[in-house]
Amino acid sequence: MPLPDSKNDTTENKKVAALQQNTEDSNGEFLTTNQGVKINDDQNTLKAGERGPSLLEDFIFREKITHFDHERIPERIVHARGSAAHGVFKLNEDLSEFTKAGFLTDTSRETPVFVRFSTVAGSRGSSDLARDVRGFAVKFYTEEGNFDLVGNNMPVFFIQDAIKFPDLIHAVKPEPHNEIPQAASAHDTFWGYISNTPESAHMIMWVMSDRALPRSYRMMEGFGVHTFRFVNAEDKSCFIKFHWKPLLGVHSVAWDEAQNISGKDPDYHRRDLWEAIENGDFPQWEFGVQIVPEEDEHKYEFDLLDPTKLIPEELVPVKRIGTLTLNRNPDNFFAETEQVAFHIGHVVPGIDFTNDPLLQGRLFSYTDTQLIRLGGPNFHEIPINRPVAPIHNNQRDGHMRQTINKGKTAHSPNGMAGGCPFQAGRMQGGFTSYPERIEASKVRGRSASFFDHFSQAKLFFNSQSEPEKEHIRQALSFELGKVALTSIRERMLYFLVQIDEGLAAAVAYNIGMHVPKALETPLNQTVPADADPEKYRSVVKEGSLDKSIALSMVLSSPKSSIQTRRIAILAADGVNEESINTMKNALKQQGALCDVIAPKLGFIIAENDNSIEAAKSFLTTASVFYDAVYVPGGTNSIATLEAEPDAVHFLNEAFKHCKAIAADTDALQVLKATYFSRKLPEDNSDDTVLTEGLVIGSDINKLAQQFINAIAHHRFWDREKPRKVPA
Numbered sequence: 146m147p148l149p150d151s152k153n154d155t156t157e158n159k160k161v162a163a164l165q166q167n168t169e170d171s172n173g174e175f176l177t178t179n180q181g182v183k184i185n186d187d188q189n190t191l192k193a194g195e196r197g198p199s200l201l202e203d204f205i206f207r208e209k210i211t212h213f214d215h216e217r218i219p220e221r222i223v224h225a226r227g228s229a230a231h232g233v234f235k236l237n238e239d240l241s242e243f244t245k246a247g248f249l250t251d252t253s254r255e256t257p258v259f260v261r262f263s264t265v266a267g268s269r270g271s272s273d274l275a276r277d278v279r280g281f282a283v284k285f286y287t288e289e290g291n292f293d294l295v296g297n298n299m300p301v302f303f304i305q306d307a308i309k310f311p312d313l314i315h316a317v318k319p320e321p322h323n324e325i326p327q328a329a330s331a332h333d334t335f336w337g338y339i340s341n342t343p344e345s346a347h348m349i350m351w352v353m354s355d356r357a358l359p360r361s362y363r364m365m366e367g368f369g370v371h372t373f374r375f376v377n378a379e380d381k382s383c384f385i386k387f388h389w390k391p392l393l394g395v396h397s398v399a400w401d402e403a404q405n406i407s408g409k410d411p412d413y414h415r416r417d418l419w420e421a422i423e424n425g426d427f428p429q430w431e432f433g434v435q436i437v438p439e440e441d442e443h444k445y446e447f448d449l450l451d452p453t454k455l456i457p458e459e460l461v462p463v464k465r466i467g468t469l470t471l472n473r474n475p476d477n478f479f480a481e482t483e484q485v486a487f488h489i490g491h492v493v494p495g496i497d498f499t500n501d502p503l504l505q506g507r508l509f510s511y512t513d514t515q516l517i518r519l520g521g522p523n524f525h526e527i528p529i530n531r532p533v534a535p536i537h538n539n540q541r542d543g544h545m546r547q548t549i550n551k552g553k554t555a556h557s558p559n560g561m562a563g564g565c566p567f568q569a570g571r572m573q574g575g576f577t578s579y580p581e582r583i584e585a586s587k588v589r590g591r592s593a594s595f596f597d598h599f600s601q602a603k604l605f606f607n608s609q610s611e612p613e614k615e616h617i618r619q620a621l622s623f624e625l626g627k628v629a630l631t632s633i634r635e636r637m638l639y640f641l642v643q644i645d646e647g648l649a650a651a652v653a654y655n656i657g658m659h660v661p662k663a664l665e666t667p668l669n670q671t672v673p674a675d676a677d678p679e680k681y682r683s684v685v686k687e688g689s690l691d692k693s694i695a696l697s698m699v700l701s702s703p704k705s706s707i708q709t710r711r712i713a714i715l716a717a718d719g720v721n722e723e724s725i726n727t728m729k730n731a732l733k734q735q736g737a738l739c740d741v742i743a744p745k746l747g748f749i750i751a752e753n754d755n756s757i758e759a760a761k762s763f764l765t766t767a768s769v770f771y772d773a774v775y776v777p778g779g780t781n782s783i784a785t786l787e788a789e790p791d792a793v794h795f796l797n798e799a800f801k802h803c804k805a806i807a808a809d810t811d812a813l814q815v816l817k818a819t820y821f822s823r824k825l826p827e828d829n830s831d832d833t834v835l836t837e838g839l840v841i842g843s844d845i846n847k848l849a850q851q852f853i854n855a856i857a858h859h860r861f862w863d864r865e866k867p868r869k870v871p872a
């Protein structure tokens with residue numbers, strides 16, 4: 146990355162320079178103390194005699210151990226487990242009709258960004274593959290100051306009011322008496338809370354869907370969730386929902402696979418993001434906005450201020466306006482990924498808030514939490530948090546202050562400094578809040594327009610493909626099956642009846658219960674003391690849409706690319722090298738990544754006596770790390786694999802997880818050793834057979850093309866029925 150020079154002083158370079166001011170490189174240097182004193186012996190403490198007691202005088206030991214003792218900072222109370230990357234945002238379409246934000250109006254700009262993905266419930270060391278919402282937080286270092294879009298991979302949230310957030314999080318976190326379970330919602334306190342919180346119905350559908358099990362951070366959508374405002378240069382405002390659309394499509398893994406990955410590689414998503422960027426496969430998203438004119442505020446069946454609702458894309462299409470590219474891994478996890486401090490209140494002129502009560506509460510929480518997490522008020526000076534826009538104000542001192550402010554004045558107004566720094570007028574880029582008119586009585590309450598909790602939950606469920614619906618049924622059966630208290634299960638079934646009777650019946654059957662009658666709609670929230678409960682009943686409205694295709698990953702995600710998909714090639718001594726090479730080349734041309742996997746590491750000897758390197762062995766990897774499997778021919782290789790239980794298990798598991806599988810016709814006997822042999826043709830005919838993503842053939846070029854098409858399809862979920870899979 147070039148350093149700024151007079152000709153090349155871009156915003157990205159300024160950001161890199163800001164970060165590099167604090168970087169350290171030990172290459173060729175002596176070891177020193179933090180005071181810069183060279184150290185002569187860093188392996189032995191100072192003692193009174195070689196076998197004597199250690200001396201308090203040892204300032205080198207004390208400095209080292211004291212620093213170590215203080216190495217940990219409090220982890221984030223939510224979103225503790227995260228991974229991040231640097232990148233750049235490029236605007237393609239000038240939005241000045243709607244906003245005056247510089248990075249959304251000047252198409253010549255490239256705005257540096259830092260993006261942190263996270264899980265929510267687990268602690269810092271937990272698995273990436275927990276069933277959970279994913280954080281999708283983007284810091285734009287714009288020339289007018291930092292803008293943080295602190296969003297999730299789901300467009301709605303569990304609750305409507307920020308005052309409920311601590312209860313929700315206490316309920317989902319490990320239970321307080323024994324700190325079990327880690328990073329999992331399948332326990333009594335979570336479902337006890339949810340069963341009493343009907344406003345969470347819509348979000349529960351998302352969390353029980355495959356959206357909670359992303360294949361990769363690079364294959365997730367992102368959402369700002371709340372409705373925000375844009376404000377243009379004429380001070381005209383409109384409502385906005387923010388979206389990120391991944392160019393690789395939106396894909397998930399199977400639940401069984403997720404649990405398997407959690408044990409075998411809890412860093413799966415972290416590693417995937419890191420490796421993709423190291424390989425130059427830079428992840429990209431299109432940035433989109435749904436724009437609602439101010440005068441349409443009350444046009445919809447739902448309230449735009451309600452964060453448990455989305456605006457269906459069929460009603461307001463997503464306008465795609467720019468591209469985000471992640472192109473650089475952090476140099477140091479702690480300094481950057483851990484210390485980055487996002488805040489929904491970091492906005493720039495042209496972007497403003499609405500009165501969404503969840504958004505309003507978040508405006509308080511983020512700075513407050515950084516104060517304890519990062520230890521004081523100067524966290525904006527940590528390199529990763531520094532804006533590229535200059536900072537001038539009268540804030541001073543505090544823990545770990547870095548800036549050496551010059552001069553005598555730290556107050557405003559002042560005469561001594563000629564009045565500097567000056568307030569910036571609106572025309573000089575000063576931030577002015579949108580002058581929304583408010584006339585109201587002070588109340589603790591919620592608008593009646595927030596009380597329809599089930600119609601969008603229904604819309605979500607009805608919009609899924611059949612396999613996706615089945616995954617939701619299974620997820621709910623798993624989660625509620627882990628709940629010990631039957632009263633909670635019962636309440637949840639009653640809750641599910643409001644969404645879909647078939648769904649409730651299937652879950653009830655799986656957990657050995659009866660579906661309670663939906664006699665009345667549930668209460669909206671814990672009813673305040675002295676209130677009439679009838680006023681707090683949910684309203685079940687029927688929406689104008691039966692389905693929204695955009696809500697289904699299977700139905701809406703593009704299936705044309707196999708870029709960065711991981712393909713396993715199973716081989717042993719005697720393999721046909723030509724088949725491997727032709728297949729590999731065809732896959733690589735499409736951007737896929739191939740690994741040869743053999744019974745042991747090192748080299749295998751092909752049929753033609755050439756050596757082929759085995760990247761992994763059956764011991765060091767597993768099918769869950771691959772999107773598809775290929776078995777090339779070669780008499781000896783086939784005989785070895787057929788007799789190798791790990792190879793057969795690899796194929797069984799890949800089939801169970803609905804992945805594309807290809808084999809040369811003469812490798813058919815390996816497939817015949819699997820449980821899915823009944824899907825194979827009787828004879829070893831030469832024709833390529835394509836059934837449920839299973840491709841077999843002797844014309845390797847034709848086979849490669851069929852395989853590529855199958856991989857692009859991602860998963861063949863229909864294979865799951867009938868569900869009799871021994872792997």
Ligand code: HDE
Binds near residue numbers: 221297369511
């Ligand atoms: Fe957060 N959230 N949140 N949140 N949130 C935090 O801030 C909070 C909510 C989100 O990678 C905390 O620095 C409240 C919705 C992300 O560093 C904390 C409420 C959405 C991240 C906090 C919400 C989010 C956080 C914890 C309800 C999606 C990780 C550590 C009113 C739109 C950012 C921290 C990162 C982190 C509070 C609800 C997204 C405690 C009070 C809704 C992506 O301040």
